[in-house]
Amino acid sequence: MKTAPSNPNRLRLIKLIHVARRELRMDADTYRLMLAGMKGLGGATSTAELSVPNLLSVLEQLKQKGFKVRPNKAGKRPLADDDQSKKIRSLWLTLHDLGEVRDPSEAALAKFVLSMTRVSALQWLSTAQASRVIENLKQWHYRVTNKEVV
Structure with a gap:
């Protein structure tokens, strides 16, 4: 299995894609079939094989299937009170x-x-x-x- 080059946004996109998959209740086989059937991905069945532009395409596909990106709750953590x-x-x-x-x-x-x-x-x-x-x-x-x- 080949791995795409590293990029700061890559890991964030992969995590977001997996959140989308989970929220859309897509099982692993259905998800891999979706990836394999997408044009421009060269038959890839894993995000590890994808470049950032391809990850963006996958995310757009998941948005078309109903996934909504919600803002991160960073900074909303309750204060430590010890x-x-x-x-x-x-x-x-x-x-x-x-x-x-x-x-x-x-x-x-x-x-x-x-x-x-x-x-x-x-x-x-x-x-x-x-x-x-x-x-x-x-x-x-x-x-x-x-x-x-x-």
């Missing part, structure tokens, strides 16, 4: 009030946490990772104010 996450958020907002953090948003905080821990959301931090983020923010606060944070 004590460490609250402390991280509090320190982040304090640093914003001091003019050290330009963007006080949860998304900016998540990027900061990701850069430190390689974890993209507060809810997924281990206790040790959260402690490291807290200590880093406390040290940052100390450098700015020369005051300890409790």
Whole structure:
């Protein structure tokens, strides 16, 4: 089985196509027959064999069959509400009030946490990772104010 070249949109399109297949309640055989019967795909029966333009064609075909693309719910995740996450958020907002953090948003905080821990959301931090983020923010606060944070 050959694989098409990598592209940043490719994985997103493949996932979307599989969501469409599931929502349209299409079994694997029916899906593969649809792919095999589509013009321009060269008889491919798997998305792994398809280029981005071909994946877009498949997605359009699925839309014609009734699939509706819904917006991603990214950013709608409930805030982490454990004590460490609250402390991280509090320190982040304090640093914003001091003019050290330009963007006080949860998304900016998540990027900061990701850069430190390689974890993209507060809810997924281990206790040790959260402690490291807290200590880093406390040290940052100390450098700015020369005051300890409790």
